[in-house]
Amino acid sequence: MAPREILKIENLTTYFYTWAGVVKAVDGISLDVREGETLGLVGESGSGKSVTALSILRIVPMPGRIIGGKIIYKGENLLEKTEDEMQQIRGKEIAYISQDPATSLNPVFSIADQLTEVIRRHQNVTKEEALKKAIELFRLVEIADPEIKIWNYPHQLSGGMKQRIAIARALSCQPNLLLADEPTTNLDVTIQAQILELMKNLKKLGMSMILITHDMGVVAGVADRINVMYAGRVCEVASTKTIFRNPVHPYSRALLEAVSHVTVKRVQPKIIPGAIPNLISPPSGCRFHPRCDFAAAECAAVVPQLVEIEPEHYVACIRAKEFMENVKEVKL
Ligand SMILES: Nc1ncnc2c1ncn2[C@@H]1O[C@H](COP(=O)(O)OP(=O)(O)O)[C@@H](O)[C@H]1O
Ligand SMILES: [Mg+2]
Secondary structure (H helix, E strand, C coil): CCCCEEEEEEEEEEEEEECCEEEEEEEEEEEEEECCCEEEEECCCCCCHHHHHHHHCCCCCCCEEEEEEEEEECCEEHHHCCHHHHHHHECCCEEEECCCHHHHCCCCCCHHHHHHHHHHHHCCCCHHHHHHHHHHHHHHCCCCCHHHHCCCCHHHCCHHHHHHHHHHHHHCCCCCEEEEECCCCCCCHHHHHHHHHHHHHHHHHCCEEEEEECCHHHHHCCCCEEEEEECCEEEEEEEHHHHHHCCCCHHHHHHHHCCCCCCCCCCCCCCCCCCCCCCCCCCCCCCCHHHCCCCCHHHHCCCCCCEEEECCEEECCCCHHHHHHCCCCCCC
């Protein structure tokens, strides 16, 4: 039986209409998230990951606009919903955690006040019941002494603790889909590992998740599948195992080499030469071609489409077949 999708994005296009020109931040991406799976959305900073998440929730800030495509959530196109309907979906069906947990907390109220408020906004419960639920959420995100810690104010908390609370808040309405946007980026390495462990444990709740990161190392142990994005487009999609063992797109390979703690053969983590292009006038053809060691003349002319090169493994590169056949000869 084919896996069921909770979310299916088709040809999503989100542009920013700035004074300097049109920023093609998300330029016709398609991806799907299956029931209960964690999809890693990986790419360097500026590749359109956050704009994808904001588009799903329809909270793209001005001067951004979703100008095309479909976002099918549980069979219905979110782009056809009214703002009232979207408000019901945000938080309750689809929750979002950003890379800056502090922004979701109000400095003047205790955590208990803030969490119970969120819970009561979506559920018909008394203050006492909401507090009990908030404490349970603290336990779920593995905060010690929840009955005491819940009365803290944001300034009393460390970055790691704030991120746990942001996760608790996102989980408070039992969303079916969690969009976690670089949840570990602003944390110390040890705390990062703890939060990742927590994200892994959350998978047991059966929730679907999009885990956004610029670091392949982050998704390695958490994601079921990986979607590699570059400059507003998807370049490779496969299971995490396949991406790590047999990455085909030169950009995926470069990302893997840039990881600091991957177990695959590597020498020193490498910086990918060059920079992500300006998305007002991105390179023609394959947007990665100016940085690609394997670019052919055609790469500047043809926009590569995602092609299934083996079951469940999609690559947008005109040389993909060749790379598949000569995996051993192509050295990076
Ligand atoms: N408010 C905005 N105005 C103009 N351009 C924006 C805005 N937000 C994002 N962008 C542009 O959209 C592109 C994708 O950004 P983003 O989705 O934040 O990347 P990522 O999350 O992968 O780092 C970038 O080129 C960025 O400069
Ligand atoms: Mg981002």
